[in-house]
Amino acid sequence: VDQPKIVTLFEAALPASSSDSALSPRLSAFYGGSLSFPQPHPGRPVIIGNFVQTLDGVISLKAPGRSGGGEISGFNLEDRFIMALLRAHADAVMVASRTLHEDSGHVRIPAFIYPALEADFLTLRHRLGKDTPHPLNVVVTGSGRLNLEEKTFSTAGLRTLVLTTHTGAQQLQHAYGARLPGLTTVRVLPGVTEVDPADIARTLWRDYGVQLLLHEGGATFFGTFLKQRLIDELFLTVAPQIVGPGSRRERPAFSGALNGSPSPDESIWGILLSIKMPQEGSHLYLRYRLPVSEMARSVDDKPLRG
Numbered sequence: 269v270d271q272p273k274i275v276t277l278f279e280a281a282l283p284a285s286s287s288d289s290a291l292s293p294r295l296s297a298f299y300g301g302s303l304s305f306p307q308p309h310p311g312r313p314v315i316i317g318n319f320v321q322t323l324d325g326v327i328s329l330k331a332p333g334r335s336g337g338g339e340i341s342g343f344n345l346e347d348r349f350i351m352a353l354l355r356a357h358a359d360a361v362m363v364a365s366r367t368l369h370e371d372s373g374h375v376r377i378p379a380f381i382y383p384a385l386e387a388d389f390l391t392l393r394h395r396l397g398k399d400t401p402h403p404l405n406v407v408v409t410g411s412g413r414l415n416l417e418e419k420t421f422s423t424a425g426l427r428t429l430v431l432t433t434h435t436g437a438q439q440l441q442h443a444y445g446a447r448l449p450g451l452t453t454v455r456v457l458p459g460v461t462e463v464d465p466a467d468i469a470r471t472l473w474r475d476y477g478v479q480l481l482l483h484e485g486g487a488t489f490f491g492t493f494l495k496q497r498l499i500d501e502l503f504l505t506v507a508p509q510i511v512g513p514g515s516r517r518e519r520p521a522f523s524g525a526l527n528g529s530p531s532p533d534e535s536i537w538g539i540l541l542s543i544k545m546p547q548e549g550s551h552l553y554l555r556y557r558l559p560v561s562e563m564a565r566s567v568d569d570k571p572l573r574g
């Protein structure tokens with residue numbers, strides 16, 4: 269069986285308040301070092317994003333059956349390992365509706381993306397004190413037009429949560445009726461067509477005990493979190509391919525909904541935390557800290573609207 273081999277080229281010193289690395293010697297050898305995270309803010313989880321992009325910044329080909337991250341990374345072994353490792357640390361993994369549907373069949377648990385190390389990831393979660401084998405899978409939709417036949421909703425031992433608007437909940441109730449409670453938990457948040465990222469963060473923290481939230485996109489949804497400066501860290505794999513923007517410029521960058529704003533003066537500057545690469549190959553695995561706003565830090569002070 270192929271094993272991941274990652275080399276660390278640069279690593280910044282993390283703040284003394286960071287968690288201790290819980291990696292076993294074996295996982296640490298695969299990752300090329302230790303892995304720890306900042307302490308959660310009062311009132312909201314630490315939120316980390318994970319994307320793979322092409323050299324020219326594309327995260328999805330937007331071609332039927334070929335829109336997922338695998339096509340972007342070339343199904344890179346080390347990228348899959350890092351995805352699984354982040355999922356194993358997370359209390360919850362979150363995606364928006366289009367990512368769920370366009371990458372159909374994908375289940376956001378460590379063992380799905382890296383089955384060969386399933387036992388190692390389970391041990392890691394145990395060491396981290398997590399009381400579930402898998403991170404809670406959160407799906408966010410405004411409209412409620414979700415296909416609950418997706419494998420995510422029938423994976424054994426996987427808890428799922430749909431965060432939506434009042435209209436979205438009605439839509440789901442209409443589509444699934446009495447079957448709905450057996451398929452997933454639906455939670456209504458304020459908002460007419462969309463829910464507020466700050467409300468999502470606060471609710472997951474307060475009601476679902478989420479301290480580390482892994483945001484897996486997609487572009488539109490991640491952009492709404494960037495806009496509110498709610499992303500603490502970005503794990504970004506750069507795959508050595510160039511694909512172009514598509515004939516209708518349909519292929520997004522991970523900053524999606526950041527379109528129109530910010531002005532150049534408001535752009536978001538990251539701080540490089542690490543640079544890694546595979547022992548063989550040309551991918552880059554980058555980790556950045558991003559600035560979070562005062563508003564983002566004090567989500568807990570803001571009452572939920574509605």
Ligand SMILES: NC(=O)c1ccc[n+]([C@@H]2O[C@H](COP(=O)([O-])OP(=O)(O)OC[C@H]3O[C@@H](n4cnc5c(N)ncnc54)[C@H](OP(=O)(O)O)[C@@H]3O)[C@@H](O)[C@H]2O)c1
Binds near residue numbers: 364
């Ligand atoms: N390369 C990578 O690392 C990577 C990672 C993730 C995704 N992807 C790819 O990116 C593509 C998806 O990105 P995308 O930008 O097209 O779509 P997306 O962000 O996954 O989903 C957008 C949809 O989610 C719902 N939504 C978004 N923000 C919301 C909010 N604040 N509140 C409530 N609902 C909200 C809306 O639809 P409704 O209201 O109708 O639900 C919206 O149309 C897929 O092809 C996926 O495979 C790639």
